[in-house]
Amino acid sequence: MEPTYERERRAALAAVREASRLCRSVQGRLTPELRREKPDASPVTVADFGAQALVCRRLRTDFPDDPVVGEETAEALRVDAALRARVVEEVARAVGEPFAASEVVSWIDHGAARGAAPRYWTLDPVDGTKGFLRGANYAVALALIEDGQAVLAALAGPRLPRAPDAEEEGVVFVAVRGQGATAHALEVTNERGVDGGVRLRVSRQDDPHEARWCESLEAEHQAQAFSAGVARAMGIRGGPRRLDSMLKYALVARGEVELYLRVPSQPGYREKVWDHAAGVLLIEEAGGRVTDLDGAPLRFDEPPWLLARGGVVASNSHCHEAALAAVRAVSQAPPSG
Structure with missing residues (x-):
């Protein structure tokens, strides 16, 4: 029998890995035209929109009835043709196939749900955008909420070392309520695209x-x-x-x-x-x-x-x-x- 939330876990892990690849690619060649400012003056980049598009594309396919409460909407892309074109370009580059702008915009807007629901996903496509812009740490964060509690999480740190003493960067943390938490390599090269993960435990320090x-x-x-x-x-x-x-x-x-x-x-x-x-x-x-x-x-x-x-x-x-x-x-x- 498949463990509880196993289908959601696999989808979430694949989604944040794919979004992280896009973010890594964009961060490696940041230029001024890849960023904008929101109405509140906080920064937003092509990576924010592209990562949300990729995650929501997968969630809408695998769980079409689940709302997604994401940080971004596609409003800016509707009025900024140059920005829209760059987002579509980065999404196509990440997936390896072309997409119509209308498709990409619809995926981003799939993450614009608001209001209470007994079950929904919540997404921050690039958490820590200022760090992202500095070439430092940021996260791709996805969680499944049921009845007001998080029951599944996938949190990627593309610039975070895989382990506290490791030099290689790129890690995805996964947690399922009642099943523990694990850390996985951001990139997996075996045929199945999975790894067993390393069990996470907090420190025992009690002083x-x-x-x-x-x-x-x-x-x-x-x-x-x-x-x-x-x-x-x-x-x-x-x-x-x-x-x-x-x-x-x-x-x-x-x-x-x-x-x-x-x-x-x-x-x-x-x-x-x-x-x-x-x-x-x-x-x-x-x-x-x-x-x-x-x-x-x-x-x-x-x-x-x-x-x-x-x-x-x-x-x-x-x-x-x-x-x-x-x-x-x-x-x-x-x-x-």
Whole structure:
């Protein structure tokens, strides 16, 4: 008997691998005409649109009744013919066959679903676009949500080392609820296109003072002073590891750090489901814990919005209560000066 979600797992793994190949190709020859700015001034590239097209193409074929809540829409491509042509060109290059522009646009728009659904996929085609533009880390993140919980995740890090001590880059993390989490090579050369994967386990470190921690590289995304205060309150001796994208969740899941703090720098900022769903399941299935700042589990019932109060604490479980206590202490402390 085939394991639960095996068909979805195979499709998700193949989809993020294909999208990652496109992203690698684009990142290797970035030029100004391959990027644009969204209305909120955040960057978007040909890779964002192309990766969403490829993932949604596969999901629409394999699971036509499932909505996809993706970060991008094709609105910009409808009014920017040059951008549309480049996206179509990159998708054709990645797949090895030509496509009509209307097909590619329709695949991107398949990922524009919004609103509650008992089952849906959520996709961030290039999470960490600023890192992507710098030639640094980024992620392709896909998760399947059922009844407000992530049940399957595929998270690719095309620039992340395959293992903490490895030099070769390119890894895909896969998790299925109740079945654990594994790490796979981004590129597989055997005939079946599969590998067994390496089981992920969080660190066993249970001394908060010795905890290693990470946060966003971009100060505009993260209240870094607050996170530093939490680290001091926990008695953590070392400084943070900073990097772009959802791969911070992966660092916790494979035991490179014990703690990830996500506290938005902008008051009232609402997190999106595509920025967290895959990473949350990855940590949970590796033996860790993820909550909001009040200690409540994250919920994905109202896409595109993540239901979380104040921010996110992700840990190896052993340090979680100490982190939540430190968050409360810092939150209640009178402002300095």
